[in-house]
Amino acid sequence: MPNLRIVVVNTVIHDESDEALHAQAERARVLRIGLLEAGYDIIASLPPDMYLPDRIAQLQPDMIIVDAESDARDVLEHIVIATRDERRPIVMFTESEDAESMEAAVEAGVSAYIVAGLQSERIKPVLQVALARFKREQKLLDELSDTKSKLAERKVIEKAKGLLMQRQGFSEDQAYQKLRSMAMSKNLKLSEVAQRILDVEDLLG
Incomplete structure (x- = not known):
């Protein structure tokens, strides 16, 4: 260190x-x-x-x-x-x-x-412990943030799927495949495409 x-x-x-x-x-x-x-x-x-x-x-x-x-x-x-x-x-x-x-x-x-x-000789071990504790806490926070982010993305995808099923008469699997093909063609994440569909829906009222 x-x-x-x-x-x-x-x-x-x-x-x-x-x-x-x-x-x-x-x-x-x-x-x-x-x-x-x-x-x-x-x-x-x-x-x-x-x-x-x-x-x-x-x-x-x-x-x-x-x-x-x-x-x-x-x-x-x-x-x-x-x-x-x-x-x-x-x-x-x-x-x-x-x-x-x-x-x-x-x-x-x-x-x-x-x-x-x-005491001067205690400083190095104290800082090493503090740094290790900080890194562990940061890792836990990052994992928590990642979990929250994934849950939020899943929620958006489910909402967009529901909208496609309602508007287009798709089955759940068809709605998912539609989102997947749109994401691949636009080189976007599934959640990004889903969010765009929801945004358009909001604009159209």
Whole structure:
């Protein structure tokens, strides 16, 4: 998994005490070291502002890492927008153990939610697990989408067959053969021909 192109999103720290700022800087340092030692390519470190979706769209990273000091609701909103059309694995390193924050992160599409104890040597296995989980989820989503698409196509074909049977007095087999020959002659999918027949019917009322 080396050469993975990564964007790191750093959340805005609200507690500006020296201790909090030092802790944030140390966590960012450990994260950077872990990523570089694992051979990953950090292509950008970005703030969680309104421009984040556009920047992610321009950079096209393989993975997004969120370095969150605590409540990361704002950054999650921006990431949801940024990955709505093109899903990407998202890993969040945070200090927050709040159940509500974890739930919000999962809802936003976070593949791995890692609380505290960030050590550079843990980063590579964490990212490998997150990437494997993301790929598995994506495969399931693709299969579900494919199943839905096939069911929708079948519904259109059945509807067009019914229309041909009603209008032309065809048997079910004749209607199917008619659709099949039209699809072959026009070099179209069966469902595309069926949809055209339904569209014409709608236009003619």
